[in-house]
Amino acid sequence: DAGVTQSPTHLIKTRGQQVTLRCSPKSGHDTVSWYQQALGQGPQFIFQYYEEEERQRGNFPDRFSGHQFPNYSSELNVNALLLGDSALYLCASSLGTGTGDSPLHFGNGTRLTVT
Amino acid sequence: SQQGEEDPQALSIQEGENATMNCSYKTSINNLQWYRQNSGRGLVHLILIRSNEREKHSGRLRVTLDTSKKSSSLLITASRAADTASYFCATASGGGADGLTFGKGTHLIIQP
Numbered sequence: 001d002a003g004v005t006q007s008p009t010h011l012i013k014t015r016g017q018q019v020t021l022r023c024s025p026k027s028g029h030d031t032v033s034w035y036q037q038a039l040g041q042g043p044q045f046i047f048q049y050y051e052e053e054e055r056q057r058g059n060f061p062d063r064f065s066g067h068q069f070p071n072y073s074s075e076l077n078v079n080a081l082l083l084g085d086s087a088l089y090l091c092a093s094s095l096g097t098g099t100g101d102s103p104l105h106f107g108n109g110t111r112l113t114v115t
Numbered sequence: 116s117q118q119g120e121e122d123p124q125a126l127s128i129q130e131g132e133n134a135t136m137n138c139s140y141k142t143s144i145n146n147l148q149w150y151r152q153n154s155g156r157g158l159v160h161l162i163l164i165r166s167n168e169r170e171k172h173s174g175r176l177r178v179t180l181d182t183s184k185k186s187s188s189l190l191i192t193a194s195r196a197a198d199t200a201s202y203f204c205a206t207a208s209g210g211g212a213d214g215l216t217f218g219k220g221t222h223l224i225i226q227p
Binding site: 108 | 207
């Protein structure tokens with residue numbers, strides 16, 4: 001049973017460019033959340049997708065956008081990259097119980113470096 | 116912004132000893148969860164405690180929750196070298212969605 005998979009594992013981009021990160025959820029999960037983790041910090045919630053709609057969003061600018069496909073996989077897009085966007089981007093899947101008590105299953109992340 | 120704050124930021128103990136780390140949060144919660152992260156990898160869910168629970172056990176893990184003090188503790192008994200990792204508390208504050216607010220974590224080192 002495959003867990004959460006993310007691609008690519010590492011990425012180097014230049015300021016101003018755009019990037020797309022991909023995530024496949026754990027089998028049986030229908031909800032995907034994205035988190036940004038800066039070095040030495042805890043993950044920060046970006047947004048969550050359920051039934052192909054953005055259900056909840058954290059305090060991130062509109063440069064961060066996403067999409068969920070009918071097979072529940074998801075993409076995170078970041079436009080106009082800034083140096084401060086350098087971080088580990090984590091995807092997590094869960095069951096959309098609607099009660100907030102479904103544990104998250106994380107992928108190993110995409111390490112994004114912006115130069 | 117980060118709601119949870121773990122304490123201490125770093126902890127180094129000998130193998131076999133118990134490790135205790137604490138978490139404080141600011142707003143009311145539906146539940147509190149603890150996760151472990153090995154260096155550079157994804158987080159692994161350890162345990163979830165609901166706001167109406169006071170204590171929960173899972174193997175060598177014991178979690179307590181004091182909603183009046185807005186705090187939680189994670190105890191790892193009989194530590195092993197493999198327990199070396201960063202530990203994060205995360206809170207869910209309601210609204211029916213699963214977006215979690217994480218603290219900054221406690222980095223635990225188990226010395227052989």
